[in-house]
Amino acid sequence: MRRIRIIVEYEGTNYVGWQQQPNGVSVQELLQNALFELTGERLCVHGSGRTDSGVHARAQVAHFDCEARMPADKFAIAMNTHLPADVRVLYSDEADESFHSRFTPKLKCYRYTVRLGAHADVFSRSTALHVHRPLSFEAMQCAACDLVGRHDFRAFMSAGVTMENTVRTVSRCGWVRDGQLLHLYIAADGFLYNMVRIAAGTLIEIGGGRLPVDTIKKAIESHDRADAGATAPAHGLMLYSVRYEGGFDTEEALNGVI
Amino acid sequence: MRRIRIIVEYEGTNYVGWQQQPNGVSVQELLQNALFELTGERLCVHGSGRTDSGVHARAQVAHFDCEARMPADKFAIAMNTHLPADVRVLYSDEADESFHSRFTPKLKCYRYTVRLGAHADVFSRSTALHVHRPLSFEAMQCAACDLVGRHDFRAFMSAGVTMENTVRTVSRCGWVRDGQLLHLYIAADGFLYNMVRIAAGTLIEIGGGRLPVDTIKKAIESHDRADAGATAPAHGLMLYSVRYEGGFDTEEALNGVI
Numbered sequence: 015m016r017r018i019r020i021i022v023e024y025e026g027t028n029y030v031g032w033q034q035q036p037n038g039v040s041v042q043e044l045l046q047n048a049l050f051e052l053t054g055e056r057l058c059v060h061g062s063g064r065t066d067s068g069v070h071a072r073a074q075v076a077h078f079d080c081e082a083r084m085p086a087d088k089f090a091i092a093m094n095t096h097l098p099a100d101v102r103v104l105y106s107d108e109a110d111e112s113f114h115s116r117f118t119p120k121l122k123c124y125r126y127t128v129r130l131g132a133h134a135d136v137f138s139r140s141t142a143l144h145v146h147r148p149l150s151f152e153a154m155q156c157a158a159c160d161l162v163g164r165h166d167f168r169a170f171m172s173a174g175v176t177m178e179n180t181v182r183t184v185s186r187c188g189w190v191r192d193g194q195l196l197h198l199y200i201a202a203d204g205f206l207y208n209m210v211r212i213a214a215g216t217l218i219e220i221g222g223g224r225l226p227v228d229t230i231k232k233a234i235e236s237h238d239r240a241d242a243g244a245t246a247p248a249h250g251l252m253l254y255s256v257r258y259e260g261g262f263d264t265e266e267a268l269n270g271v272i
Numbered sequence: 273m274r275r276i277r278i279i280v281e282y283e284g285t286n287y288v289g290w291q292q293q294p295n296g297v298s299v300q301e302l303l304q305n306a307l308f309e310l311t312g313e314r315l316c317v318h319g320s321g322r323t324d325s326g327v328h329a330r331a332q333v334a335h336f337d338c339e340a341r342m343p344a345d346k347f348a349i350a351m352n353t354h355l356p357a358d359v360r361v362l363y364s365d366e367a368d369e370s371f372h373s374r375f376t377p378k379l380k381c382y383r384y385t386v387r388l389g390a391h392a393d394v395f396s397r398s399t400a401l402h403v404h405r406p407l408s409f410e411a412m413q414c415a416a417c418d419l420v421g422r423h424d425f426r427a428f429m430s431a432g433v434t435m436e437n438t439v440r441t442v443s444r445c446g447w448v449r450d451g452q453l454l455h456l457y458i459a460a461d462g463f464l465y466n467m468v469r470i471a472a473g474t475l476i477e478i479g480g481g482r483l484p485v486d487t488i489k490k491a492i493e494s495h496d497r498a499d500a501g502a503t504a505p506a507h508g509l510m511l512y513s514v515r516y517e518g519g520f521d522t523e524e525a526l527n528g529v530i
Contacts, residue, residue, distance in 0.1 A: 023394045099397050136281045
């Protein structure tokens, strides 16, 4: 058996998310079906983590174990012939048995995108949240800094979810402006359920003047979900990059490929 | 009666093009239906020109005459409530009776987009032509210059089309690089049928080394369609901007709106 590692890009609009579900088509299922077509083997594809329905990925990392003798780097092209146009395998290689897309310690980066403007933009409608009111970039940038560090992020987890350890380390959090698009990049050693969408939603409310600029700081201190803002919609969110302990980094792997 | 002028943005993927057709849904028809819902009047919406099936518009200009008393600038928001998410009215104002979106002399700019990379990109799949082989940017840029000027562009018109006057003046033609995206901007006082797609197709073949760099120059001289390259696919093409004699300019009108 060999362990094949892949980087997958997808637009989440048409899917129930990464993980197989009874109520619709998942990205995981599409990849497993493509591998069955290719190898005749019923394989399980393990992702670096789930993404929710409507959430996109620029670089989701996954792996599977198989017996097929195809050169490892050919899996990407071969799998793509059995995948719809909104899911692409961008890269494939052979990984060490000790590598596990989910359990090997890693740094993940998500991006949340807002599109400003009087009218919703046609071309970014599936990948950006349209906000028609003006936002204070400075207030949002200032408040984003408060997320950086090792904190108990319980206030930024959907109510009703139980999780023992809610401490995470955010190593980077900041907005980048690109014309009418505002991108929030947030990197951490792990994320709680809906953490990025609650952080983005809170920052957008701060930018619009609906919440004070110290809201993030106070919610981190209080651990109370009610002190943070609303959960931003799924379609603005994208799993942007993943870097593993031991060296595998989607940015390096994709360099020259995409 | 008043003349209302609008700027329309659309992703052409799901439509048969701008103009009403028996075989599918057109953008013109959607706008006319939205106006009927809004005003109860059966109005004809005149565009600055047709776009083919699958071709997009960032700023199509159109006008219609109506009796509705709504303030002119409110038509945009009101029409959008009756339009699907891939068609947006970005701007509306009242135009002079002498203005005609199609017949008032104008300068139009189209953009053709290529996405480089080993694998087709998920997020640009509907708006860029994926090219996996390397392209010489320098060769394409150099050859693009040969399109500029007042020429008989008969070689850049689909075979079988009859048109008396095939002389047009191209005022700008050049490529702009944005990461893995290459955008060809081409502005002229008018275009022949498929002129931009044939020009783009020829330039891409030049960039890939399949046609010599003087192909454009020779095709302009020979007037022979066979001397130009293949017609590039529709989905990479976008009507980018329109500027009218007398001052109306989509870039100025949209400034601050999008």
